[in-house]
Amino acid sequence: MEGQAVKAGFDFLGIYGFFDGLMPESLDWLAFLVAGFILAFAIINALVVSTAVYTWFERRALGKFQSRLGPNRWGPFGLLQPIADVVKFMSKEDTVPDGADRQVFTLAPIVFVATGFLVFALIPLGSNDWLSRLNIGLVFIIAVTSVNTLAIFMAGWSSRNKYAMFGAMRGVAMLISYEVPMALAIAAVALASQSLSTYTVVTNQEVPFMLVMPLAFFIFVAAASAEMSRTPFDLIESESELGSGYHTEYSGMKFALFQLAEFMAPIIVSCIVATLFLSGWRGWGPIPGQVWFILKALVVLCALLWFRATWPRLRVDQIMEFAWKGLFPLSLLNLFAVATEIQLLRDPVTGALTDSDMWAMAAINWAITGIVFLAVSRMFARKQLQRPLPKPSPLANMGAEAE
Amino acid sequence: MYGAGMAKGLLVTMKNFVKPDRMFTVQYPDRKVSPTELAKMSGVGVFTFMRKNPKTAFKAMTGQMTVPARLKQHPRFRGEEFTWYEQRCTGCASCAKYCPLGIIRIVTSPSGEQVQEGQKYHLDVFDIDIGRCMFCGLCVEACPYDALHMGSGFEEGKYRRKDLVVTVDRLKSQPKHPSTWFRPQIQGKEGYHPHGEKDVTWQEAGRHEQPSRKHQEEKWAKR
Amino acid sequence: MAIRTEPVTVNLGPQHPSTHGVFRLRVTFDGEVVLDVEPVFGYLHRGTEKLAEERTYVQVVTLTDRLDYVSAMTNNLAYVRAVEKLAGIEVPERAKYLRVISSELQRIASHLIATGFLLQELGAFATPLMYCFRERERILELFEMLCGARITVSYMRPGGVLQDAPEDFWPALDELVKAMPQYIEELEGLITSNEIVLARTKDVGVLTAEKAINASVTGPMLRATGVQWDLRKADPHEVYDRVEFDVPIGAIGDTYDRYLVRVQEMRQSLRIIEQCVKQIPKGDIRSRTAYFIRPPVGDAYGAVESPKGELGFYLVSDGGIAPYRCKIRSPSFINLTVLRDLLAGWKMADLIIIFGSTDIVLGEVDR
Ligand code: SF4
Ligand code: SF4
Numbered sequence: 001m002e003g004q005a006v007k008a009g010f011d012f013l014g015i016y017g018f019f020d021g022l023m024p025e026s027l028d029w030l031a032f033l034v035a036g037f038i039l040a041f042a043i044i045n046a047l048v049v050s051t052a053v054y055t056w057f058e059r060r061a062l063g064k065f066q067s068r069l070g071p072n073r074w075g076p077f078g079l080l081q082p083i084a085d086v087v088k089f090m091s092k093e094d095t096v097p098d099g100a101d102r103q104v105f106t107l108a109p110i111v112f113v114a115t116g117f118l119v120f121a122l123i124p125l126g127s128n129d130w131l132s133r134l135n136i137g138l139v140f141i142i143a144v145t146s147v148n149t150l151a152i153f154m155a156g157w158s159s160r161n162k163y164a165m166f167g168a169m170r171g172v173a174m175l176i177s178y179e180v181p182m183a184l185a186i187a188a189v190a191l192a193s194q195s196l197s198t199y200t201v202v203t204n205q206e207v208p209f210m211l212v213m214p215l216a217f218f219i220f221v222a223a224a225s226a227e228m229s230r231t232p233f234d235l236i237e238s239e240s241e242l243g244s245g246y247h248t249e250y251s252g253m254k255f256a257l258f259q260l261a262e263f264m265a266p267i268i269v270s271c272i273v274a275t276l277f278l279s280g281w282r283g284w285g286p287i288p289g290q291v292w293f294i295l296k297a298l299v300v301l302c303a304l305l306w307f308r309a310t311w312p313r314l315r316v317d318q319i320m321e322f323a324w325k326g327l328f329p330l331s332l333l334n335l336f337a338v339a340t341e342i343q344l345l346r347d348p349v350t351g352a353l354t355d356s357d358m359w360a361m362a363a364i365n366w367a368i369t370g371i372v373f374l375a376v377s378r379m380f381a382r383k384q385l386q387r388p389l390p391k392p393s394p395l396a397n398m399g400a401e402a403e
Numbered sequence: 404m405y406g407a408g409m410a411k412g413l414l415v416t417m418k419n420f421v422k423p424d425r426m427f428t429v430q431y432p433d434r435k436v437s438p439t440e441l442a443k444m445s446g447v448g449v450f451t452f453m454r455k456n457p458k459t460a461f462k463a464m465t466g467q468m469t470v471p472a473r474l475k476q477h478p479r480f481r482g483e484e485f486t487w488y489e490q491r492c493t494g495c496a497s498c499a500k501y502c503p504l505g506i507i508r509i510v511t512s513p514s515g516e517q518v519q520e521g522q523k524y525h526l527d528v529f530d531i532d533i534g535r536c537m538f539c540g541l542c543v544e545a546c547p548y549d550a551l552h553m554g555s556g557f558e559e560g561k562y563r564r565k566d567l568v569v570t571v572d573r574l575k576s577q578p579k580h581p582s583t584w585f586r587p588q589i590q591g592k593e594g595y596h597p598h599g600e601k602d603v604t605w606q607e608a609g610r611h612e613q614p615s616r617k618h619q620e621e622k623w624a625k626r
Numbered sequence: 627m628a629i630r631t632e633p634v635t636v637n638l639g640p641q642h643p644s645t646h647g648v649f650r651l652r653v654t655f656d657g658e659v660v661l662d663v664e665p666v667f668g669y670l671h672r673g674t675e676k677l678a679e680e681r682t683y684v685q686v687v688t689l690t691d692r693l694d695y696v697s698a699m700t701n702n703l704a705y706v707r708a709v710e711k712l713a714g715i716e717v718p719e720r721a722k723y724l725r726v727i728s729s730e731l732q733r734i735a736s737h738l739i740a741t742g743f744l745l746q747e748l749g750a751f752a753t754p755l756m757y758c759f760r761e762r763e764r765i766l767e768l769f770e771m772l773c774g775a776r777i778t779v780s781y782m783r784p785g786g787v788l789q790d791a792p793e794d795f796w797p798a799l800d801e802l803v804k805a806m807p808q809y810i811e812e813l814e815g816l817i818t819s820n821e822i823v824l825a826r827t828k829d830v831g832v833l834t835a836e837k838a839i840n841a842s843v844t845g846p847m848l849r850a851t852g853v854q855w856d857l858r859k860a861d862p863h864e865v866y867d868r869v870e871f872d873v874p875i876g877a878i879g880d881t882y883d884r885y886l887v888r889v890q891e892m893r894q895s896l897r898i899i900e901q902c903v904k905q906i907p908k909g910d911i912r913s914r915t916a917y918f919i920r921p922p923v924g925d926a927y928g929a930v931e932s933p934k935g936e937l938g939f940y941l942v943s944d945g946g947i948a949p950y951r952c953k954i955r956s957p958s959f960i961n962l963t964v965l966r967d968l969l970a971g972w973k974m975a976d977l978i979i980i981f982g983s984t985d986i987v988l989g990e991v992d993r
Contacts, residue, residue, distance in 0.1 A: 065416045066756035069428040072435055077466040162636045166658075166974070231751055232822055240644040240747040241978050310416045311409060312822050313749025315975045316658055377406055390852060390877040408819030415816045416753060427760045477767075479792065481774035501917070503685035539688040539780045544788070545917065553774065584774040585789055 015039065039121075047120055051264045052082035058263070058305060065309035086256065094252035101158035108155035109250070109257035115147045116264045123271045124199045124280060125290055137198035138190050141272065142183050145227060148261075149175040152236065152246050155258075159249035167245025170316055171236040175227060177323040182223035184331035185216040188338045189276050192353070192361070202280035207358040210277040215334040215369045217277045219327050224273065225304060226319070228265035232311045233319055270300035330372065337368055433469040441468065476555065478583040478596050481538045484554035485531055486581035487574040488605040491550035494524030501545035506532040526571055533559060534567035544585055549609045552581030552589075555597035579603050586610075633661055640669050644747045644978050647988030653969075653977065660977050663969045665962060670992040678952035683709050683784055683919040686952065690939075691778040693956065694990040696739050699732035699769075700932035702782040707863060708928030708939035709784040713921035718910040721786035722864045727799070727902050728772060728781060729930070730895040734806070735765045736933035737846075737888040740985040744885060745817060747982040748826055754816055761809045764802055771795045784919060786912030799903065806896055814889060827882040831968050831980035834879060841964045845935025845957050846887045847984060851879030857931035869901040881983040888985075918947040934958050934985060954993055958986035 015038055019031035056071065056079055063070025071078035096105055122137045134140055149172055156168020190196055192212060193204040210217045226233035237245030247258045274280060274296040281289030314322065341364055345357040353361075419425070436444075438460045442452035453460040462468045494511035510528035531542075543551050561567050580597040583590035588610050589603060639650040648669035654662040674693060678686045690701040703725055710717060717725075742758030766776040772791055773781040781788055817823055833843070835851040848855055856873040858866040874890035876883025921943040929938035935957025942951040961984050968984070969977050 062751065064420050064423055066753045067419050067423060067426050067760055068756060069426065072466070162634060231749060234749060235975070238749055238975070240749060241975055243643065306413060306416065308751050309753050310412045310816070311750065311820070312745060312826065314822055315826055315973060317973065318825055390875045406821060408821050408824070412816045412820050415812055425760060427763055477770045479774040480770055503681055503688050537688060537778065538775070539778070540774065541685060541688065582774060590792065
């Protein structure tokens, strides 16, 4: 990537170059630091603000799904509701339970939030607005998202509450299990795009990977919605069972941080999905790439919201089964299929894949997906949808009496 | 087909999303209005309305315009207040005896007037402690002279418990909008609704205005 | 390698989102698996039975509203039936029909709540619950027309009902009866064939017919086990012998069956209402009774099929104006007795939904 011409856009090198020009040679490190700070500031604020807007959006949309109104009092259409929420959170007492591990208890929300911010730095919003040029972006994403397992465990363990502990143990088991299919799905993407950098994944994505490998897309979305613990996989904080799981004991700003991370997760996931599977900022016509990107992310976001509004949650063992017996073999199959196809189709000399190769892959993969889904649904349908017909128990004597 | 049920569920929620005609949120004490509604309220077309009151129209379009809203409520609704007619009450204290909680306090002194069927008493105290009342309406049911009626309001939140006691002065002075609960004579009145402007006079509130001799004999002499 | 483990005891409640009020379950878990359950209740005890001894027979009606606060109509009905038996009071025909209509409406409302909260406990993000509440709202509006209140109705009196339905009640009722099957359909579309619901509820928390009968479980919980026992058929009170309806039963008595039975009962209730509206005669709605009823010395037991099961009032009279003793057989309380058998061996998530599917109301359990 280093060879590429550096445009003075809003990315690290651009800002760095600007400050470097202002400062003497000996203060290079300072320019580096300032550029870093500015970028971090920009990312964090953009993400926090968009999360605030998203909480409003989610609540309104859920309200519509549930045929109620949702918040509409504060400001136009209730848009100021997030601000009111924050004010409320800040004015709450910040309690630490008796006997809790204070340091870990305080650290957990920070760790939880930080991972989200770190991931977001890698997402290319447009053809030249990308904040970090990491050439192992995909590996970084997998690595960093697994840190929130640690955060959840910290929160659950330190708060000395059995519900929190339950939530944390469930969380650790579930998140680690779902990391595997997710990583394998990303591996297929990396294979097809022949790169590990998020930027190159998009530039090499002539055909959206969602079309090329629907199975990987399905696995990724399922695994990602488990990673951020949304229905049907929201058993970490399953409200009806555990109160609120690992953050039962949190209040005030710490709780707000958890909420922030939780609402940030769908945004980040939909951004990642848009990047990896929906060809990122690429689009048609004169509409700028950023708009395309946001549109795609929004579509994913809305779909996730729709699922959340409709489906109940699975049980813990069913979720683990789904990960290890369902998604894991499927992702292996997908990876195998994609790798074989690439080996067969790619140009033997340059190793590049053309558009037509991609479409051929798409056709094969769709066929595979169809067959797999039919087979699986057949298998389950026979087992699950059958019920014995009710017949009156011999113990019942009501009919005799009535006659 | 496995997964069809889940898809069906998705369709159901989507149907409710795109067709929110069965939205059941009630906005209170005021509700947000759109410019179309405002125009309809003032009886002109939308565009005329927008041209005439651009400021209001803009406010309504950004969702900041509210109009006071009253809850839809059946005239029979047993509200958190009482309507009481001094002229009808004889001070018999049936209501006090019949209240399961015993929260009606009545103190009378004879006034010596002969009104209707009973000796008329002067009501010195008529306290209903609605802080403990459960609005069962048994007192209303018990009142033989139709002097006590359920009200229809519900905005009775107070800061002190003692303010929750409905006193005789308040009962006398407050507007008379009785609920039609257990009062068929009011319910029969054309188009009456407690939310309306019109008071119900004490003559109208009674079931047996001028008891005939025969009626009285029937009612009392046979016992 | 064996890892040493030890059971955890968790207090589920009294402040827990899915205990239907203030209820406490002391649960011993082995990991996620329930080893032992000990229900602890009494947090909502208001001494209804004792209070009834100090109230006149009519005043007790207001107490019964607060027993099972999501089905006040059937509570009223059970109580006034006991009083009528005790004092030998006749009930006019029209009042009987009004009673049946209102208590069937109440049954739908109560089952809607049961279904909604079951789904809420399954983790559906409030959507089915909101839909259920939306339909229930319409029934409550009808109650407001009938008797001026939505929850604490106090509608029935010994000897009839408090007052006749207003004119606008009948068109509204017709409209509801016409629209309701559609709503139930919609609800079923969301739930009945949903694979997640099936996976969660099927074969979970199975109650066998024998066990149910031995524990004298009643209501949808009993019928889900396949026992076709319904007081409305077995001991037809009011006008239940004049209307046609089926008693839906379940196949094996699991959580899903309990849900299915409830949904089908809603349909049957609509059927009953439809027929009642056709049959209802004109006439009195309340026979003349004294304000202070003085039944002869004796006792009587009046029971109805409330949405939760057989709700019975056992009244003893000493000839005074207040019952000498009032014993309430509340279905929720008795259905709770099988809880330990139902729950042991299931996972925590199952515990919540099995408990939810028993559909208890704490106002009735603690009384
Ligand atoms: S409404 Fe009921 S509780 Fe209230 S004062 Fe009247 S009888 Fe007593
Ligand atoms: S309000 Fe009615 S029952 Fe009460 S004292 Fe007056 S007349 Fe008697």
